[in-house]
Amino acid sequence: MDVMFDKLSLLFKISNANGIARRYFIVNGFDGALTMLGLIMGFYVSEQVNLSVVVSACLGAAIALGMSGLTSAYISEAAEKKKELRELEEAMVKDLADSAYGQATRLLPFIIALINGLAPLIISLIIILPLWATSLALLVPFSPLEIALLLALVNIFVLGVFLGRISNTFWLWAGLRTLLVAAATAGLIYLLSPHL
């Protein structure tokens, strides 16, 4: 297990994949959270919406975001890694297919695609969990749409805090900054709602 972890960590290091994976996780995770926030806010201002319709719409969007993240990251990363390998092979005047660089070129696009696909899917599923639970009569005390909205805001805040840790800025400020983007999105949806 340790050997496999060491090998993976070497592959990540030589191809600078740590930063790429982190960036994909944040970008697509933020995408997922904001899409769910937008969808749920849209349903919230429409009023009188059947909860099972909300769950189906959000689940559909979450799966589509996951699939889009998976495929787009794989296609772009596989092409980028092949280009990097070709350039290095030219500099080394050597075929690197059997080296750690060759392995990284083949394996890392899969891992990065998984991260890029799972980030929005998992974050979206967390956000729609209260809607799902309520539609199965498991959660009653609060409005499920309001809990889901709150969860979306919490997720977006946490992603901001994570970004703050990376850039070494004050966590609260970094979280509030992303929260401000979410508030602006929710505010726009509310203002542009035909029900006003």
Added chain:
Amino acid sequence: MVNVKRIMLDVLKPHQPNGLEFTSAIAEQSPGARVKLTVIEVDEQTETVVIIIEGKDLRYNEITEAISNMGGTVHSIDEVEVESGLE
């Protein structure tokens, strides 16, 4: 029976893995060996290094395999020291 005690290799390697990881991977292939890496020249994507490996019984093929696995190429064997055992 001849034992290889010391090898000096002229190697071209990519910038990553860095010198520490590169020498550690070589040392893993030759238990008890002492590995020294000196950077001679740095280019945009590659660097030329001289690697000196000292040990009781060095296995050249395994050393070059470790170098190759990390994307490096042995340009030349610049120095070698071997010792023959008493019959």
